[in-house]
Amino acid sequence: MLTYKVVETSQVEDLALEKIVNEWTAQGWDFDRMQFAMRDASRRPAMAFIFFTRDEDT
Numbered sequence: 001m002l003t004y005k006v007v008e009t010s011q012v013e014d015l016a017l018e019k020i021v022n023e024w025t026a027q028g029w030d031f032d033r034m035q036f037a038m039r040d041a042s043r044r045p046a047m048a049f050i051f052f053t054r055d056e057d058t
Contacts, residue, residue: 005029005052012036012045020050029054 007020021031029052036045 001056003054003056004032005054007050007052008047009050010047012048017048017050024050024052 005024007024009016009020011017017034025031032051032053034051035049037047037049039046
């Protein structure tokens, strides 16, 4: 069975995002995708949602 993990962060700098991806992949999760939530008055994202998957076949 495929299981999803979603990590939400308001720190959208490259080093913060890299840390999250490295932390969760080291725990056995596979990086799936990243989505950004934008602010109306800015080109910089307000938040990032990072999706991971893991096969939980037992």
